[in-house]
Amino acid sequence: MKAGTDLAQIASLVGDPARANMLAALMNGAALTASELALEAGVTLPTASAHLAKLSAGGLMRMTRQGRHRYYALADHQVAGMLEVIMGVAAALGPKKVLPGPRDNAMREARICYDHLAGEMGVAMFDAFVERDLLAVNGDDVALTKRGTAFFCDFGIDLAAMQGKRRPVCRACLDWSVRRSHLAGSLGAAIFERFVALKWARREKGTRIIRFTPPGRQSFALMLRD
Amino acid sequence: MKAGTDLAQIASLVGDPARANMLAALMNGAALTASELALEAGVTLPTASAHLAKLSAGGLMRMTRQGRHRYYALADHQVAGMLEVIMGVAAALGPKKVLPGPRDNAMREARICYDHLAGEMGVAMFDAFVERDLLAVNGDDVALTKRGTAFFCDFGIDLAAMQGKRRPVCRACLDWSVRRSHLAGSLGAAIFERFVALKWARREKGTRIIRFTPPGRQSFALMLRD
DNA sequence: TTCATAGTTCGATGCTAACCGAAGTGTTGA
DNA sequence: TCAACACTTCGGTTAGCATCGAACTATGAA
Structure with missing residues (x-):
C-alpha cells in the first residue's frame, strides 16, 4: 500500500x-x-x-x-532518466507515429546521448554505415566489418586502443525521438570526438544540443555518401 | 508539446x-x-x-x-522497469525512511532484476565483492580486479566468453527496495546462472522471487565471507 | 522616486474523474 | 434450469484541482 x-x-x-x-x-x-x-x-x-x-x-x-x-x-x-523511461514506454505503446520526440528542432536533429551523436543525424549516420557494410547488424548485436575497420582507421580513429576494454566498441542505442537505432559504444564516442576535433560540430554549452558548422554539415553528408 | x-x-x-x-x-x-x-x-x-x-x-x-x-x-x-524507476525516484526524494520497498518479504530479500540477483541478498553480495577487492567501483563504473578475475574463474564462470561482447561485464544497478547498488551485466547474470546450476537457488515460477535452498543459503554466506 | 518587468498569491469558477450502489452479463456448478 | 459467483456497465454524486483575472511583492532601470 x-x-x-x-x-x-x-x-x-x-x-x-x-x-x-x-x-x-x-x-x-x-x-x-x-x-x-x-x-x-x-x-x-x-x-x-x-x-x-x-x-x-x-x-x-x-x-x-x-x-x-x-x-x-x-x-x-x-529525474531526467525517469522521464526518458516513461517516454520510452509511451513511444512503445502509442502506435501513433505522429512525429514523436522533442519539439525542439535542434534537439531532434542532433544531440548528445551520453557521449555520442543521437537524433536524426545520428540515426542517418548509423543507417549509412550499415548500408555501406561498415557495420554488421545481427539482432541487437553490432560489429565492425573489415571494410569498417579500414574506413574508421582512415578517418583517424584509433581502433586498436578500444579493443579488449570493458566498454563495447559498437553498441546500438535506441533513439527515443526517432525510435530507431544510432551508434553508441566507444566507437560512437570516438567518432563524435573526431567531429569536434575536425571542427565539424560542437556541443552547445549547457544543453545537449549538437551544432554542426555549415562546412561540417557538408563534410558529414559527404562522409555518409561515398 | x-x-x-x-x-x-x-x-x-x-x-x-x-x-x-x-x-x-x-x-x-x-x-x-x-x-x-x-x-x-x-x-x-x-x-x-x-x-x-x-x-x-x-x-x-x-x-x-x-x-x-x-x-x-x-x-x-x-512497464515493470518503468515502475521500478519511478519508485526509485520516489525513494530517493521521500526522506521517509519508513522501510520502503516491497511489502512482500520474499521479494525484498531476493528477486530477479532482468536476469540477475537483486534485493537484500543482491546488495549484500555486491558489497562483499567490493569489500574483498574483487570489484573496483569508480563513480558509476564497475570493473573486475585481478583478484576478482581469479575468484570468478575459480567459481566456474567463463569470463573470457564475456569480454569483447556488446553487453558490459559489470554494471551497477540501483535497487529500489534497498536504495543501494547490486551487480548487473553479464557477470551478474552468469553468477545467478551458476547459483541455479549449483542448486543454491531457483526462480519461483511465474514470479520474480528467488528462493534459496537452506544449503544454498549457507554456501552463499560462506562465499561472501571468505 | 517612479515605472516596467518577473513572478507569486488569492479568490472564484468550472470541469474532470474517482467513487459507490444497483442492475446487467456471462460462467460455473448443482 | 436455477443459484452462486465474478465481473462489468450505468447513473448520479462529490471532491479535487487546473485554470484564470486581479491584486500583491520584488527586482531592475530611468
Missing part, C-alpha cells in the same frame, strides 16, 4: 499535461524561466507558477534565482 | 493512488484477479473494474480470462 502511494505521488506530478510539457521542455538539460515554461505549456503565468511550486515541492525540480528571473531545471539525473 | 502529452498520458495512469497500488501489487510478476486487486487498492469492485479498464486500454496491463476469473498482470518488462 505504501509503495503504491509513493508511486502515485511522483507519477501524478508528471501526469498533468501542463506539467509534463514543462518537464519535457527541460529534458535538454537547460534551465528556463517561469515565463518561458508557461509559454511552453500553453498556460498563463499564475497557472504555471502553481505547477512549478508543486514540482519543486515534490522534488522533481530545482530553482535558482538570478536577479528578477527564476530559473527552473530538472532536479537531477535520476 | 506532443512529447509532454505522451508523457502525461502514461504518468497520469500511474498517478492515481488506487491504480498505483494495483500496479505495485503486480510488480512481483504474478497475475491477480480483479477482486484481489480491488482489495489491494482499497476500493469497491466497480471502481477497480473501471481502473483496470483504463490501465488495459492504456497498454500498461494485460488481461487473460480464465473461466469466470479475469487475471490482470503488467503488460511487459518495460
Whole structure:
C-alpha cells in the first residue's frame, strides 16, 4: 500500500499535461524561466507558477534565482532518466507515429546521448554505415566489418586502443525521438570526438544540443555518401 | 508539446493512488484477479473494474480470462522497469525512511532484476565483492580486479566468453527496495546462472522471487565471507 | 522616486474523474 | 434450469484541482 502511494505521488506530478510539457521542455538539460515554461505549456503565468511550486515541492525540480528571473531545471539525473523511461514506454505503446520526440528542432536533429551523436543525424549516420557494410547488424548485436575497420582507421580513429576494454566498441542505442537505432559504444564516442576535433560540430554549452558548422554539415553528408 | 502529452498520458495512469497500488501489487510478476486487486487498492469492485479498464486500454496491463476469473498482470518488462524507476525516484526524494520497498518479504530479500540477483541478498553480495577487492567501483563504473578475475574463474564462470561482447561485464544497478547498488551485466547474470546450476537457488515460477535452498543459503554466506 | 518587468498569491469558477450502489452479463456448478 | 459467483456497465454524486483575472511583492532601470 505504501509503495503504491509513493508511486502515485511522483507519477501524478508528471501526469498533468501542463506539467509534463514543462518537464519535457527541460529534458535538454537547460534551465528556463517561469515565463518561458508557461509559454511552453500553453498556460498563463499564475497557472504555471502553481505547477512549478508543486514540482519543486515534490522534488522533481530545482530553482535558482538570478536577479528578477527564476530559473527552473530538472532536479537531477535520476529525474531526467525517469522521464526518458516513461517516454520510452509511451513511444512503445502509442502506435501513433505522429512525429514523436522533442519539439525542439535542434534537439531532434542532433544531440548528445551520453557521449555520442543521437537524433536524426545520428540515426542517418548509423543507417549509412550499415548500408555501406561498415557495420554488421545481427539482432541487437553490432560489429565492425573489415571494410569498417579500414574506413574508421582512415578517418583517424584509433581502433586498436578500444579493443579488449570493458566498454563495447559498437553498441546500438535506441533513439527515443526517432525510435530507431544510432551508434553508441566507444566507437560512437570516438567518432563524435573526431567531429569536434575536425571542427565539424560542437556541443552547445549547457544543453545537449549538437551544432554542426555549415562546412561540417557538408563534410558529414559527404562522409555518409561515398 | 506532443512529447509532454505522451508523457502525461502514461504518468497520469500511474498517478492515481488506487491504480498505483494495483500496479505495485503486480510488480512481483504474478497475475491477480480483479477482486484481489480491488482489495489491494482499497476500493469497491466497480471502481477497480473501471481502473483496470483504463490501465488495459492504456497498454500498461494485460488481461487473460480464465473461466469466470479475469487475471490482470503488467503488460511487459518495460512497464515493470518503468515502475521500478519511478519508485526509485520516489525513494530517493521521500526522506521517509519508513522501510520502503516491497511489502512482500520474499521479494525484498531476493528477486530477479532482468536476469540477475537483486534485493537484500543482491546488495549484500555486491558489497562483499567490493569489500574483498574483487570489484573496483569508480563513480558509476564497475570493473573486475585481478583478484576478482581469479575468484570468478575459480567459481566456474567463463569470463573470457564475456569480454569483447556488446553487453558490459559489470554494471551497477540501483535497487529500489534497498536504495543501494547490486551487480548487473553479464557477470551478474552468469553468477545467478551458476547459483541455479549449483542448486543454491531457483526462480519461483511465474514470479520474480528467488528462493534459496537452506544449503544454498549457507554456501552463499560462506562465499561472501571468505 | 517612479515605472516596467518577473513572478507569486488569492479568490472564484468550472470541469474532470474517482467513487459507490444497483442492475446487467456471462460462467460455473448443482 | 436455477443459484452462486465474478465481473462489468450505468447513473448520479462529490471532491479535487487546473485554470484564470486581479491584486500583491520584488527586482531592475530611468
